[in-house]
Amino acid sequence: MSRRGWAAFAGLLLAYLAARRGFFAGRGLRPNSFLVYGLERGDWFVALGFVLVAAALGYGLRRLLDETDGLRLALWTLGLAELAAYTWGLSLELASRVQPKPAFGAVFIPGGWRYVLAGYAVAVVTLFVYSWLVIKIGNRLSGRRRPVWPLFGQGLTHLLMWTLVILVYYPVLQVVSASFDPRNNLFSFRKVESSWLLVRAKVLPALDHVSWANYAKLVDGVVIYPWQWAVLLLAVLLLLAALLLAWLGRRGGEVYRVWHGRALFGFAATLFVLVVFLSPDQFTGVGTESKFLLWVRNTLLVSGSSGLLAIALTATAGYAFARFSFPGRYPTLLTFIFIQMFPGFLALVAIYYLLSWLDLLGTFTGLLLAYSGGIISFGSWVYKGYVESLGRSLEEAAYIDGATRWQAFTRIVLPLSAPMFVFIFLLQFVGTYSEFIMANLVLTGVDKWTVGLGLYSFTTGQFSTKWGLFAAASVLGSLPILLIFYGFQQYFVSGYTAGAVKE
Amino acid sequence: MYRHPPGLRGYVVAITLLGGALVFAFAAGSALFWVLETAAVAAGRPEGVPNWLILIASAAFLLPFLFFLARTFPFLTDWYYLLPAIVFLLVFTVYPIALTVYLAFTDYSGMRNGLPDRSTETAVVAVVGPRITLAADPVESLGCGESCVGQELELVGGGHCGRFRVVAGAGKTLTLDRAPSFEPEYAYRVNAFHFVGFKNFVFIFKNASRALWPVFVWNVVFAAFTVLSTALVGLLLGVLLNNKELKLRNLYRTLLIISWALPGVISIQMWVALLNKQFGAINRLLGLLGIYPIPWLLDPLWAKVAVLLVNLWLGFPYMMTATLGALSTIPDELYEAAKVDGASGLDAFQFITLPLLKTAFVPILLASFAFNFNNFNVIYLLTGGGPAVEGQLSTAQATDILISWAYKTAFRSEGQSAYGLGAAISLVIFVLTVGISLANFRVSGALREEGRR
Structure with missing residues (x-):
């Protein structure tokens, strides 16, 4: 590109920026984007004018610069300039909406960000000096010529990662610490005396009043029958056994793996018995919060059964799509995928109507049925892929031995499909655990609520007094999903990102 | 066989x-x-x-x-x-969608829900064939409005009940479409809902500047910004953590994934308290940095920023994991070959990593856009759609997206249970969502390899 062309380009851009500055300053407005200004105020001439200027600029540049890319260059430059202007204007607007008054009772350090920035600068310099010394000394000793940058880059990466970890965990830390502090309600002016600045500012929790009182309130008045304690004990023992067997199985030994599976199955079965036979009559506490365990039980019941239903509905369909070749297989598959485009909860009015007509409002069955449609297409599609990856040789051998199709499916393919079923189950389980819109629509009454609905009643009701309880309930309510997620991380990661990995 | x-x-x-x-x-x-x-x-x-x-x-x-x-x-x-899957799809997905289309053209609402109105109870004093005589003036006691002709009644008596249509009326005597087969004692008017043509859509587009346009624009901005911000952060972290020389990289990955592992319905509600202006933990931290308390959930503009930030916190681990997954499929031989050919690390990143990531990422970005386009939980649980903006419908406030607007219209008190209108809004979202999904299929070519067999 010629120097003259660049100069012309820069001149045009400056003229444009000056014109815009004049336009907005003359009207007493914050500096903004022409396009957004035009669209927001319905001043279509301004919006159209911006587009015309961009087009003219591009056309002119194409001539001046003798470049075919002139149009694209102009559009990018103008677009970025407009975006920067809009962001700047937006920041000014946002800043103007903050009252310059520190919060009552909070620690406020004017210009505190300068200290943090300086701290980071010191850290970066230290890292550089450290890497430089390490590499240079190493080079001198070994006689090699390694560059400093990789080690310095790793140091910077560690710095960034720890900053991010702190930022990401800050909310979690606040909630967990609030759950152990019975005096803590959100709207408290209470000062904390400490020699630590961060503790005084209530950024770090003051650990002087740690207690289980919030958790105790959540289980207040819960009557658990002796046989339920026994089943619970059995479940815990089975889980421990499963963990032990998994650890043994990792060092080899087919026997351990078989028993590991059986122990896990036993754990699931005992848990199922506990969940199903826990009844609302066992919750005799006064406040709504004493129903928390019932909400957990409801959630586990709904999510668990929708996970099982998902497997039941998708297994045969996925197998048929993978192995059969009847006429109409492909159009049906396309229809399934087409239906998946419609998120079921969008039809919420119709589902509400349907369930109210079927007299299923306020029942777990109704919610279960409302959830059932969502997973079918995706589940069948994933399971189809899995069966195709299994290979046909085993089934063909079975056919030679005289097996029917149904036998080949149930005796050979089903036992091999456990990993995929686990994934489909977990997908539906975790998805419905976090579901709110349908549950809020279908389930009415404290005894029917799920965890999400119960917590919502904390946040919308008398929140000021229940922040500690809310925190405790959040911690307990998150635990099942957290354990499942970290326990079965591989399933999630490989399953969710299947779209990214094209084999 | x-x-x-x-x-x-x-x-x-x-x-x-x-x-x-x-x-x-x-x-x-x-x-x-x-x-x-x-x-x-x-x-x-x-x-x-x-x-x-x-x-x-x-x-x-x-x-x-x-x-x-x-x-x-x-x-x-x-x-x-295939039958179990087909039956469930038909009954609980396809039928509700068809029903949505139908309800969108009716005035179905809390007041017109197709159930008998028990407050209109009127005693029946005489029955002659299809003619019934009531104890009071039917127009008033049944609350028919103009005239009872054409209305639906529920008659109850002797343990029986049935629905009848009024075909004519004179004084206290009404003529029904057929003679009741039992001895009716009481009559109730049924709050029937009717086909109203395009009335709901006319309402939506007549009030477009008070609801549809601002909500739609914010919905697109919300979804697009979420996708871009999570993808940028996720890509950066993924590329950094893919460095095999980096110590502790598995620990970082496991630690940073936490916001994905927590159930959203809980973690979003947690943020409501953290973002409180006077007492929230976020403003306490910012106070240390010398930043005045920010009205996160009280100001319409800041509420949008809050929603976007919370959604970034929720969404980046997925993008990070997706990046790591995509990077792990790039064979090391490619980089070794590039090294042999004299390419620098930056060259390898620009000409191997980025193009391969791009092909893997486009479908993920589109799917994420489609998901966030209808991300009801973040909006409803964090801000409830608020804070209020003057001049907009009470169901479509500063941070409301289309789906939360539909939900509030149909099921919250400010929408006055206008189910039909809610269904009409859902129908608009259907059209938009299908458009996004079709674009996704076109770009990702998910179906291309699945040919006829």
């Missing part, structure tokens, strides 16, 4: 047989249900039996019928593998 009728004919035959079986089972199930209902009413239970029995009754007819059908047409058994 058996053979299918070939080609299109086989498809049509199978679909017809299965559809016929379903229709037959539903008809027979309905008939059985009607018998049960009549028996229950006669036995002194005026509310009858629960309507879900119709599903059980239909299934009870369907199973033996399918069994006999398979005797005659053995090739149909292949379809039986």
